[in-house]
Amino acid sequence: MGQRVIRHRLTGRVDRNMDASDLGMLTYLLESGSDRIETGQSLSPEMDIALMHGTSIGGARPKVLLSDGGRQLIAKLSSRTDPYPVVKAEAAAMALAARVGLDVAKTQVTRALGHDVLLVERCDRTGVIGQRRMMVSALTMLGLDSMQFRYAAYHDLADVIRARFTDPDATLRELFARIVCNICVRNTDHHARNHAAFWNGEHLSLTPAYDLCPQVRSGGTANQGMAISPDGFRRSQLAGTVRA
Numbered sequence: 001m002g003q004r005v006i007r008h009r010l011t012g013r014v015d016r017n018m019d020a021s022d023l024g025m026l027t028y029l030l031e032s033g034s035d036r037i038e039t040g041q042s043l044s045p046e047m048d049i050a051l052m053h054g055t056s057i058g059g060a061r062p063k064v065l066l067s068d069g070g071r072q073l074i075a076k077l078s079s080r081t082d083p084y085p086v087v088k089a090e091a092a093a094m095a096l097a098a099r100v101g102l103d104v105a106k107t108q109v110t111r112a113l114g115h116d117v118l119l120v121e122r123c124d125r126t127g128v129i130g131q132r133r134m135m136v137s138a139l140t141m142l143g144l145d146s147m148q149f150r151y152a153a154y155h156d157l158a159d160v161i162r163a164r165f166t167d168p169d170a171t172l173r174e175l176f177a178r179i180v181c182n183i184c185v186r187n188t189d190h191h192a193r194n195h196a197a198f199w200n201g202e203h204l205s206l207t208p209a210y211d212l213c214p215q216v217r218s219g220g221t222a223n224q225g226m227a228i229s230p231d232g233f234r235r236s237q238l239a240g241t242v243r244a
Contacts, residue, residue, distance in 0.1 A: 102174065102178060138197075149193065166203045190212070191225035
């Protein structure tokens with residue numbers, strides 16, 4: 001669906017001289033891009049770059065990089081096939097984590113064309129021009145490749161923290177608090193790509209937490225995305241986590 005068609009549908013105007021900026025990029029993507037992905041339709045080259053290949057942020061859901069004054073943002077789009085309000089659930093989990101004292105990325109929920117959109121402030125950009133901060137994922141810190149993510153474990157990450165981080169004691173407390181938070185909000189998909197650290201050329205420091213997204217499950221025992229103890233324990237259970 002082209003921008004002219006969407007503008008006409010939203011405004012009723014048919015002016016061929018209408019400025020393309022009248023239709024914001026987020027509105028255009030919500031009206032056309034996310035629906036095209038879900039229905040298997042092809043994307044225009046511009047939309048493909050914006051939605052799928054114009055970022056290094058990855059993930060299964062469509063995301064858009066935005067600039068708002070001096071802020072660099074990731075916009076996470078909701079989907080009409082969401083089984084529950086995914087955007088609001090993630091926003092609530094992030095807010096809860098911040099409320100109990102965890103270091104988390106700044107977020108806010110906005111609405112566009114009846115859709116929920118989660119805006120996440122990027123912690124890997126600084127300043128008005130968005131200068132990049134060097135980051136490495138836990139997967140990289142553990143020396144694992146993308147096919148080995150299932151072998152990532154918190155006790156191995158703890159060893160890296162003790163050896164290479166600027167403030168290992170405080171970092172370990174923060175990491176443990178994040179594990180507990182993930183269990184409490186039922187986030188079972190916090191794998192090694194969802195933990196990261198800043199690298200200043202000499203030492204590592206933990207980034208703010210991100211992607212704290214509760215998962216729906218129908219029953220049974222849930223597992224965490226990474227093993228918690230050396231014996232492979234990964235159950236989403238507070239008692240077992242404390243013992244580990």
